[in-house]
Amino acid sequence: MRTVHVIGAGFAGLTVSLRLAQKGFQVELYETAHRVGGLLGTDQTEYGIAERAANALIRTEKSEELFKELGVPVSLPLESSKKRFLFRGSPKTWPLSLFETLATLARVLPQVFLRGKKGFKPQAGETLQTWGERHLGKAPTRFILGPAMQGIYGNEITDLSASLILGPIFSRTKKGKYQGLLTGPGGMQDLVNHLEQRLRELGVNIHLNTNIKLENLQGPVVVATSAKAAAELTKVRYPSVAQVLSRIQMSSLMSVTLFFAKAQDKFKGFGCLIPRGFDLKALGVLMNSYIFKDRDKTYNETWILGGAKEEKLLDLSDADLLKLIAEERLRILGQKDSLLDYRINRWKNALPYYNVQLEESLADLDQVQLPQDLHLHGNYLSGIGLSKILERSDLIAEKIASQHE
Ligand SMILES: Cc1cc2nc3c(=O)[nH]c(=O)nc-3n(C[C@H](O)[C@H](O)[C@H](O)COP(=O)(O)OP(=O)(O)OC[C@H]3O[C@@H](n4cnc5c(N)ncnc54)[C@H](O)[C@@H]3O)c2cc1C
Incomplete structure (x- = not known):
């Protein structure tokens, strides 16, 4: 049986190991941490879970x-999660004024009629901010595109790469319908536990x-x-x-x-995204109890902060951080x-910065001929989200299988 070595047991390493083991490879999975x-991961507290x-x-x-093949019971989001807020002085479901909305339509619709989807294709080296202002205008870029992308990529759109983030929409052949979200009833740890268990059943050695x-x-x-x-x-074997x-x-x-102790019920929804320029540090807040059902004993929220320009926030003490969030809340x-x-x-330094420099680095990586036995995987390559990582796991396993048939 041919052996494949996988280094790193995050979601990328676990799912590629699964696919390789299912194809009959002996998989050796190496992880520096004490857990996969x-x-x-999900922490259990007496008040509910915290992702x-x-x-x-x-x-x-x-x-x-x-989820089906691992036997993870599926937990789908609540109806209330369909409502999403964007901050503009207060949380709003639509942050643009009537005038701004009409101006946006007047700008976007002719482009749609004249050139269709391809008229919106980002240029190489273009930031999301430049792309947004070119195609949508200033207000929708600042109050919709900016906070939405910050919420996913954890950084400001002034530096994020439009090609990396929007490019896949333009190269997609099959129309994928957005169908919401998927998790386990006990949170993401359910999925991790099932993945680990299945790998062990398939004979994967986890080191x-x-x-x-x-x-x-x-x-x-x-x-x-x-x-x-x-x-x-x-760096030793493949310096380039x-x-x-x-x-x-x-x-x-x-x-x-x-x-x-008490639920806030003024804003019931998925959460609220926060644009820059309001002198607020938070990038967004998830209203967990209005997203997932039956897993909280009390109302809870998750606040997201940070990004390349706000690294220092991570050095705040717990007390100072809680005070800052209480003020912003x-x-x-x-x-x-x-x-x-x-x-x-x-x-700290855990996520790739999806900036224009990453776009350049990935183009350079394409130029370096990767040795046949080396396969790179992870959230800096084809998308930061788990569903994209899962797609790449399938592709890598298929490629290795085709090379070693
Ligand atoms: C706050 C936050 C919220 C997020 N929300 C979402 C969301 O809702 N939905 C979504 O789809 N994505 C979300 N993401 C992104 C997603 O969680 C990550 O992109 C994904 O988990 C990354 O998986 P990975 O396996 O690529 O990397 P990692 O999870 O970083 O795993 C890499 C593994 O490699 C190990 N490792 C490192 N060096 C070595 C070495 N030398 N030898 C062996 N092992 C090594 C590490 O210990 C680690 O276990 C979020 C991320 C954050 C931080």
Whole structure:
């Protein structure tokens, strides 16, 4: 049986290991930490659960199939989660004035009629801000596009790459319908536990607390770590690859889950995204109790803060951070409630910065001929979200299988 080595047991490493083991490979999975899951994980508290990073996957055919084959009971979002707020002085479901809305339509509709989807295709090296102002205008860029993208990529659209983020929409052949989100009843840890269990059943050897060296491995290797760790791992055997990877910038993000004695019921929805320019640090708030059912004992919210320009926030003490969020919560939601408990996750340099420099680095990576036995995987390559990572796991497993038939 052919052996494949997978380095990194985050969602990328776990799912590519699953697909490889299902294709009959002997998989050796190496992880530096004491547990698998990487960024994914769920803390249990006496008031309910707190996600450490992702709270769900986008519901696609592949993600649904993954839950089904692993036997993870599916927890779908509540009806209330369909409502989403954007902050403009207060949370609004539509943040543009009538005049701004008409001006946006007058700008967008002729482009749609004249050139269709391709008229909106981003240019190489263009930031999301430039793309948005060119196609949509200033107000929708600032109050809709900006906060929405910050909420996903954890950084301001002044630096985010339009090609990397919007490009896939233009290269997609099949129309994928957005069908909401998917998680387990016990949160993302349910999925991680099922993945780990299935890998062990399939005979995958999971080596925890291990610092493996790539140069000591024979045969196909999948490096499924952050770009930073991948640069370190490849530097001896594949210096030209490492050189490109080392230029990829990482950014930091923080999730703060707050459990309250009393539910806020003024704004019932998925959450509220916050544009820059209001002197607020928070990027957004998820109203967990209005997203998922039956898993909280008390109302709770998750606040997201950070980004490349606000790295210093991660150095605040718990007390200072809670004070800052309490002040911003009062300004954003008009709420001042007593706190029962909280969980803070500081993810330092944990996420790729989807900026124009990443676009350049990925283009350079395409130019470096990757050795046949080296496969790169992770959230800096084809998308930051879990459903994109899952798609890449399938592709990598198929490629390795076709090379070793
Ligand atoms: C606050 C937050 C909220 C998010 N929300 C969502 C969401 O709602 N939906 C969504 O789809 N995505 C979300 N994401 C993004 C998503 O969680 C991540 O992109 C994804 O989990 C990354 O998985 P990964 O396997 O690529 O990387 P990681 O999870 O970082 O895993 C990499 C693994 O490699 C290990 N490793 C590193 N170096 C080595 C080495 N030398 N040897 C062996 N192992 C090594 C690490 O310990 C780690 O376990 C969120 C992220 C954050 C931070």
